[in-house]
Amino acid sequence: MNNTGTVSVTEILRITGSGARTLLATFVIVHLVLAVATITEVYSPLVTIVAIVLVAAAAVVVTLPAAEPLPLGRSLAIVAVVAATTLAMDWNIEPGSAPTYSSWHLGANTLVLLFLGLRGRSGLAWIGFTIMAAITVVWTIDTGSTNLLGLLPNQIGTLLVGTLFAIGLRRTSRRITELHAEQAAIASVESAARAAAEERTRQAAHLNEVARSALERIADGAPFSDAERESWIRLEATVRDSLRAPALNILKLTEAADNARSRGVEVTLLDDSEGAATSETDRETIAAAIIEQLDEMDSGRLIGRVLPKGRGQLATILVDDGESTTRTDVG
Numbered sequence: 001m002n003n004t005g006t007v008s009v010t011e012i013l014r015i016t017g018s019g020a021r022t023l024l025a026t027f028v029i030v031h032l033v034l035a036v037a038t039i040t041e042v043y044s045p046l047v048t049i050v051a052i053v054l055v056a057a058a059a060v061v062v063t064l065p066a067a068e069p070l071p072l073g074r075s076l077a078i079v080a081v082v083a084a085t086t087l088a089m090d091w092n093i094e095p096g097s098a099p100t101y102s103s104w105h106l107g108a109n110t111l112v113l114l115f116l117g118l119r120g121r122s123g124l125a126w127i128g129f130t131i132m133a134a135i136t137v138v139w140t141i142d143t144g145s146t147n148l149l150g151l152l153p154n155q156i157g158t159l160l161v162g163t164l165f166a167i168g169l170r171r172t173s174r175r176i177t178e179l180h181a182e183q184a185a186i187a188s189v190e191s192a193a194r195a196a197a198e199e200r201t202r203q204a205a206h207l208n209e210v211a212r213s214a215l216e217r218i219a220d221g222a223p224f225s226d227a228e229r230e231s232w233i234r235l236e237a238t239v240r241d242s243l244r245a246p247a248l249n250i251l252k253l254t255e256a257a258d259n260a261r262s263r264g265v266e267v268t269l270l271d272d273s274e275g276a277a278t279s280e281t282d283r284e285t286i287a288a289a290i291i292e293q294l295d296e297m298d299s300g301r302l303i304g305r306v307l308p309k310g311r312g313q314l315a316t317i318l319v320d321d322g323e324s325t326t327r328t329d330v331g
Helices: 009-013 018-037 045-062 072-090 101-118 122-143 149-220 226-244 251-262 280-295
Strands: 266-271 301-306 315-320 325-330
Touching (some): 018 045, 045 072, 045 101, 072 101, 072 122, 101 122, 101 149, 122 149, 149 226, 149 280, 226 251, 226 266, 251 266, 280 325
Parallel strands (some): 266 301
Antiparallel strands (some): 301 315
16 A cells, blocks of 8 residues: 555556566566577667667566556656667568567567556556557558568557556555545544543543542431532532543543642533544543643633534633633644
8 A cells, every 4th residue: 555545556466576576577588588589580680689678678667666657757768668669670670571579579568568557557558559559550651561560459459458457456446445444444433432432431430439439428418528528529520521521531631630620720621522533642632731731720710622623723721810811722
């Protein structure tokens, strides 16, 4: 998968992997053998040697690692090699001789163009083939020989099948990308749900720990001390926080808010996200920012508010120290 999250045809076929390099080596060896075997059937052996080197270089370039589609510069260089080798090799073949493997360059160039199409440059692949065919037609008119022209239909079929294959794989790659995105979304939702459930469990255990004794104490009906009443007021505020700000139902924030209230700070936590899913990272970020403010306060008032989705920030924190009010945006 590339850095955009898309699964490409290159990755599906592993065009840049070890298998492709083995195929490339076989490709070069086969056409080198064909070129050497027919070296006596051409006007200039040097032209054949240069052509096989250029085609081999194009084959290397088309299988080198790169983003999909293949960079335009590389793609144009491959088309240029196809044109140059076709031009050189067509006129290097004796026109009156029977068709032999001396026309190896047509098949080799078609295979290179097929790989170019698989790398996301089908348009340029067909442009390259059109140039190759046009040069061969000119050679046919110039020499009066139809030897090479008769080989083009097979090459057209090869490139056409490769193009249709690439189109089908591209559809498959899009579906794979969609499935990956769906799986990632499901995993994210499940992770958030597990984290929320774990947090609720921790909060329930915490409330049970602190509230049970208070409820039992109230049920006794004995006279209550001021300290007890104050602790129950803070407990009620904690329960209220869990109802009004479920996105901030985080144990360490609950403890920080309770400690601040015990120092005389008035704390109000609100969740205006309307039940929209908030990632664990966002919740931790908001909680950390509120805790940082609370730890610095010995009096005054703090209002922490989770904002609705679509706002530029995650949350706002208003702090009133009795003389001035400051606002902090989170996210």
